[in-house]
Amino acid sequence: MTELAQRIARDYGTPAVVVDLDRVERNIKRLQARCHEAGVANRPHIKTHKSPVIAAMQRDAGAKGITCQKLGEAEVMAAAGFDDILISYNIMGEEKVARLAALMGKAEMTVCVDNPVSIAAAADAAGRAGRPLKVLIECDTGRKRAGVETPAEAVSLACAIGERNGLTFAGFLLYPPETAIPQTQAFLDEALAGVRASGLTPSMISSGGTPNIVNLGKIAGATEHRAGTYVFNDRMMMACGAASLDDCALNVVATVVSRGGPDRGILDAGSKTLTSDTGGLDGHGLILEHPQARIAKFAEEHGFLDLSACRERPPVGEVVRIIPNHVCVVVNMVDRLIATRGGEIVGEIPVAARGRIG
Amino acid sequence: MTELAQRIARDYGTPAVVVDLDRVERNIKRLQARCHEAGVANRPHIKTHKSPVIAAMQRDAGAKGITCQKLGEAEVMAAAGFDDILISYNIMGEEKVARLAALMGKAEMTVCVDNPVSIAAAADAAGRAGRPLKVLIECDTGRKRAGVETPAEAVSLACAIGERNGLTFAGFLLYPPETAIPQTQAFLDEALAGVRASGLTPSMISSGGTPNIVNLGKIAGATEHRAGTYVFNDRMMMACGAASLDDCALNVVATVVSRGGPDRGILDAGSKTLTSDTGGLDGHGLILEHPQARIAKFAEEHGFLDLSACRERPPVGEVVRIIPNHVCVVVNMVDRLIATRGGEIVGEIPVAARGRIG
Numbered sequence: 001m002t003e004l005a006q007r008i009a010r011d012y013g014t015p016a017v018v019v020d021l022d023r024v025e026r027n028i029k030r031l032q033a034r035c036h037e038a039g040v041a042n043r044p045h046i047k048t049h050k051s052p053v054i055a056a057m058q059r060d061a062g063a064k065g066i067t068c069q070k071l072g073e074a075e076v077m078a079a080a081g082f083d084d085i086l087i088s089y090n091i092m093g094e095e096k097v098a099r100l101a102a103l104m105g106k107a108e109m110t111v112c113v114d115n116p117v118s119i120a121a122a123a124d125a126a127g128r129a130g131r132p133l134k135v136l137i138e139c140d141t142g143r144k145r146a147g148v149e150t151p152a153e154a155v156s157l158a159c160a161i162g163e164r165n166g167l168t169f170a171g172f173l174l175y176p177p178e179t180a181i182p183q184t185q186a187f188l189d190e191a192l193a194g195v196r197a198s199g200l201t202p203s204m205i206s207s208g209g210t211p212n213i214v215n216l217g218k219i220a221g222a223t224e225h226r227a228g229t230y231v232f233n234d235r236m237m238m239a240c241g242a243a244s245l246d247d248c249a250l251n252v253v254a255t256v257v258s259r260g261g262p263d264r265g266i267l268d269a270g271s272k273t274l275t276s277d278t279g280g281l282d283g284h285g286l287i288l289e290h291p292q293a294r295i296a297k298f299a300e301e302h303g304f305l306d307l308s309a310c311r312e313r314p315p316v317g318e319v320v321r322i323i324p325n326h327v328c329v330v331v332n333m334v335d336r337l338i339a340t341r342g343g344e345i346v347g348e349i350p351v352a353a354r355g356r357i358g
Numbered sequence: 359m360t361e362l363a364q365r366i367a368r369d370y371g372t373p374a375v376v377v378d379l380d381r382v383e384r385n386i387k388r389l390q391a392r393c394h395e396a397g398v399a400n401r402p403h404i405k406t407h408k409s410p411v412i413a414a415m416q417r418d419a420g421a422k423g424i425t426c427q428k429l430g431e432a433e434v435m436a437a438a439g440f441d442d443i444l445i446s447y448n449i450m451g452e453e454k455v456a457r458l459a460a461l462m463g464k465a466e467m468t469v470c471v472d473n474p475v476s477i478a479a480a481a482d483a484a485g486r487a488g489r490p491l492k493v494l495i496e497c498d499t500g501r502k503r504a505g506v507e508t509p510a511e512a513v514s515l516a517c518a519i520g521e522r523n524g525l526t527f528a529g530f531l532l533y534p535p536e537t538a539i540p541q542t543q544a545f546l547d548e549a550l551a552g553v554r555a556s557g558l559t560p561s562m563i564s565s566g567g568t569p570n571i572v573n574l575g576k577i578a579g580a581t582e583h584r585a586g587t588y589v590f591n592d593r594m595m596m597a598c599g600a601a602s603l604d605d606c607a608l609n610v611v612a613t614v615v616s617r618g619g620p621d622r623g624i625l626d627a628g629s630k631t632l633t634s635d636t637g638g639l640d641g642h643g644l645i646l647e648h649p650q651a652r653i654a655k656f657a658e659e660h661g662f663l664d665l666s667a668c669r670e671r672p673p674v675g676e677v678v679r680i681i682p683n684h685v686c687v688v689v690n691m692v693d694r695l696i697a698t699r700g701g702e703i704v705g706e707i708p709v710a711a712r713g714r715i716g
Contacts, residue, residue, distance in 0.1 A: 008482055012554040013429075013716040014452035047658060069659045071371075089626075090615040090660060092675055095371035114616050117675045145660055146616040146624050178580060257448040258472050259503040266504050268447075268716065272690050277656075278635035298635075300686055301427045301447060302503055317450055317475045332630050333690075335713045353695045355713075358626065 001288065002319070004343050005253045011345065015269040017330060019336045021346065023249035024231055025057065031064045031213060038217030038225075043067050045208065045228030047329045050353035051337070052080030054231060055072040065108075067208075067226040071099045072356020078106040080352070085283075086206065088148060088173055088226060090138070094120040094234045096358060101128035110172040112136040114148050119167070120158055126166030132169040135161050136204060141187045144178040147173075151187055153203035155194030162200050164209070169195070178211045178240070182219050188221055211242045222283040234327035235286050236279035240321070250337075251288065251321040252330065254303070256314045265314065267278050267295070267303030269322065273333055274303065277326040286323040290314055295322070307328060361676070362666065363611045372613040373627040375688060376679075376696045379704065381607035383591055383638065384558055387573060387586050390420045396575030396583075401425050403566065403586030406686045408711035409440035409695070412589060420470070423458065423466075423577075425566075425584040429457045429713020436465040444468040444564065446531055446584060448476040448496070448504060454716060455479050458495065459486035468562070470494040470531040472506050477518055477525070484524030484594045491530035494562060499545045500538040509545055513552030514595060520558050527553070529560035532577070536598070537577050538570045546579055550674050569600045592685035593644050594637035608695075611678040612661070612667065613640050614672045623672065625653070625661035627680065631691055632661065635684040645679040653680070 008016050023052060025219075042063040046055050055077060065084030068074040074085050085107045091100055102111055104125065113119050113135055118338065127132040137154045140147030146153050148293040161169040172191060176184035180304065184249055186203065195202060207219055208226035212231075216225060228234075232250040233243035252274060258266035274285055284295035293314075295308040307313045314320060324330045331337065337349040366374050374471040386402075394413045400421040413424055413435060421526050421598035423442030426432040432443045443465045449458055461467055462483065471477050471493055481484075484491040498505030514617065518629045519527040530549060541703035546563065553560060565577055566584035574583060587594075590608040610632060616624035625676050632643055634656060642653035642661065651672075652664040665671045670680060689695065695707045 010452050013451060014472050015715060034536060074674075090624075092615060093371060094368050099371075114618065115674045117673075118615075144618065145657060145662065147618060149618055254452060257450060260472065260498050260502065260505060260507055264502060267594075271633070271635050271687055274637070275629070276687075278631050278634070293561075296597070299503060300690075302504065316448075316473045321402075329629055329634075332658075333713075334513060334715065356372060357692065 004340060005319050005321050007345060008253045008338055009255060012338055014275065015255050015320065016253045017334045018251055018253055018340060019232065019349065020249045021341045022341050023247065024054065026059045027231055027233065027247060027249060028058055034213060034216050035225055036062070040216055040222055041224040043224045043226050044204065044231065045069070045226045046073060046077060046353070047123045047333060048228035048231055050351045052077060052082070053349050054350055058231070070356065070358050071103065072358060073353040074103055075099065076353035076356065077177050081143055083107045088112055088208070090114060090118040092117050097121050097124045098128070100125040104129035104131055104133060110134040110136060110170055113157065114138040114146050114161065119157065119164065123164040123167050132166055134167050134168045135268050136170050136173040136206060138173045139187060139191065141174060141184040142177045143175055145175070151190035152193055154191040155198065158195045158200055159198050160197070167199050169202065171204035171206070174205070174207045174211060176207065176212065178215065179208070181215050185219055188219065192221060202274045210237055211240050214244065215355040223252060229328060232327045234326045235281060235323050239281055241278070248323050249324055250284070250327050253321055254277055256305070256316055256320065258317045259316050263308040264304065265305040265307055266303060268301065269303045270301045271298035273330070274298065274324050275326065275329040275333065277329045279325040279335065281325050285325055288321045288323065290320065305355060342357060360522070362698060363677050363679050365703060366611045366696055367613060372611050372677065373631045374401065374611045374696050375692045376609055376611055376698060377590065377707065378607045379697050379699045381605065382412065385588055385591065385605060385607060386416055386419045386469035386601060389417055391402045392571060392574050392643060398574055398580055399582040401564065401582045401584050402433060403427070403584045403591065404431060404711070406589055407689060408709045409707050410435060410440070410710055411564070411707050413440060416589070422582065422640040428714065428716055429454055429461065430459055430554060431711040432465070433457065434711035434714065436461055437628055441465045446566070450475050450479040456486070458483040462491060463486035464488055468492040468494060468528055470496040471515065472496040472504050474518065477515065477522060481522040481677050483530055490524055490526050492526045492563060494528050494531040496531045497545060497549065499532060499542040500535045501533055505533070507655045509548035509552055512549040513556065516558055521558070527558050527560065529564070530595050531563035532563070532565045532566060534565065534570065539573050542575055546577065546670065549693045553613070566594055569598050571600065587686060590685045593639060593681050593683045597639055606681050608685050609681055611677060611679055614674055614676045614678065617674050621664065621666040623665055625663060625678070626659065627661045628659045628674060629656035631688070632656065632680065632682050632685065633687040635687045637683040639683050642681055646679045646681065648678065
């Protein structure tokens with residue numbers, strides 16, 4: 001593998017973001033099998049790879065559709081022929097309404113909402129598109145991110161959707177903390193009872209998260225799962241037990257470009273490559289060749305190495321491979337991934353949906 | 359200004375990265391005047407804007423040349439006609455040597471080194487280009503980043519450069535901590551005496567940093583200054599006293615897309631827009647319309663708002679302007695900046711050198 005990293009450095013320069021397609025395929029097949037066992041459809045989140053090439057691998061393995069986090073991603077995927085797309089994000093504003101309406105002519109769209117402004121925007125898009133739009137209610141069951149906080153609010157918004165011309169109440173979108181499955185079930189049961197009492201019939205209950213793959217099948221009523229990071233995995237996924245080192249399919253090939261002192265060094269991968277997302281972990285990545293080295297901090301193009309715990313210390317010029325803390329944001333920094341298979345470079349994969357605003 | 363933000367949201371969608379060209383021009387003129395007063399040439403660092411359009415504004419105001427942090431930036435700038443480029447970074451590896459040699463045919467290049475591997479790479483590039491290459495020794499005077507730690511090492515590397523065919527020892531590159539000017543002067547004096555005793559004549563002593571603009575003229579012997587962030591400024595520059603709010607020429611226009619609870623909300627700008635670079639500050643940006651709001655943390659497309667200290671709290675759909683903590687990394691996330699002048703949208707500026715690897 002280090003020989004491969006050397007070849008990548010020679011042919012592409014460093015830092016380079018490299019994916020092992022054998023591992024990607026294995027990760028894709030494994031999740032598909034787990035979803036199948038659990039009786040839940042697989043709707044992978046493409047925000048991790050932003051690539052129609054990899055989304056096609058997920059579809060070919062059996063994914064029912066895809067999830068996007070913003071219109072810009074969905075536009076790229078729809079243009080590449082993906083025809084069943086969930087945007088798991090509140091959409092609002094004139095510019096976005098127009099884009100959503102245009103997208104509805106190209107793919108079967110589902111959106112989620114947690115407030116009346118998003119419902120009005122969805123209705124506006126449906127009106128402009130002249131066709132119905134499926135809408136999920138986003139529910140917060142402990143993450144304190146987006147989503148209504150109570151089943152009563154979920155039912156109230158569901159009824160508001162049911163009353164809107166052009167909108168179809170489709171169900172609920174969940175993103176439970178991994179430890180909050182019982183609370184999530186209680187929330188969902190109450191919300192389901194409420195909407196059914198109002199004569200609404202949810203057809204889609206979407207849960208999500210790579211760390212929640214272990215919880216597949218544990219939420220009664222869930223019909224789909226959205227996982228993103230599993231396709232590549234990262235140091236965060238290893239830390240929470242969702243992946244092993246062998247499951248990590250992406251690394252950053254970098255060069256040690258300075259060794260100012262015996263205990264320190266500099267990598268040519270800084271916050272403009274690995275990003276400052278820590279994922280709550282100590283250090284900013286795992287260096288496969290020097291696991292005791294700590295990526296202590298970043299400048300934009302400098303990774304500050306603390307080598308004090310290393311017995312063998314990399315000389316200037318050494319090429320290393322880094323498993324990033326958070327892979328989704330690293331992919332988002334580059335326009336292409338270098339693809340490998342069986343230890344050989346096989347091509348480049350454009351990060352086609354990178355840089356799309358909103 | 360809020361009306362302008364509304365127009366930007368309507369025309370471009372959010373999140374949008376917006377620059378005020380009036381302020382940009384004022385920042386550029388001010389630094390140029392300060393450099394002139396201090397008798398130091400201005401060689402702005404383009405890593406902040408990555409745009410030939412803005413680099414041309416800096417050149418037209420009197421900049422002597424430009425600074426880039428990597429070959430990819432220098433390639434874009436050379437293609438746009440910039441002919442005097444310093445790369446303030448160790449360059450090494452076959453792929454980069456070939457690119458540096460090619461660049462030498464297009465622009466007058468200066469590079470910096472802090473180790474023999476970089477010196478060998480520079481000599482290799484000069485040999486391939488068939489013309490001399492100017493080389494600075496990078497000196498670390500307290501930042502513990504790249505750079506030799508002692509004047510003796512600096513002198514030793516300078517002599518090694520002097521002995522290499524094709525290389526011209528040009529001088530020293532400094533990036534002193536703002537509080538370390540006396541130590542930097544002592545280091546520089548010793549290094550200068552050493553190289554002069556060896557018969558070498560440095561022609562370029564480059565210092566850098568926007569926070570060091572207050573120190574312009576305080577390093578005896580300095581011939582040039584590299585500042586990057588000053589062109590836009592950010593919350594970090596305000597925090598260290600290098601800029602006022604009026605000097606901040608870039609903001610991120612975002613929308614409040616969720617209000618799950620009375621004390622919290624979600625912005626459509628997360629770590630894929632504002633980045634997780636904190637710059638050591640509490641919170642991830644200053645919301646101009648709600649300065650008491652704290653951007654507490656990020657998901658990729660979610661900015662988590664803590665509104666508990668706000669008397670007026672933004673409803674869902676409100677468009678706000680954010681001064682980011684670290685502007686250089688925010689520009690690097692997008693392919694274009696929205697340009698404004700006198701409260702009007704005047705066009706788009708491509709971030710042409712974004713996404714270049716190494």
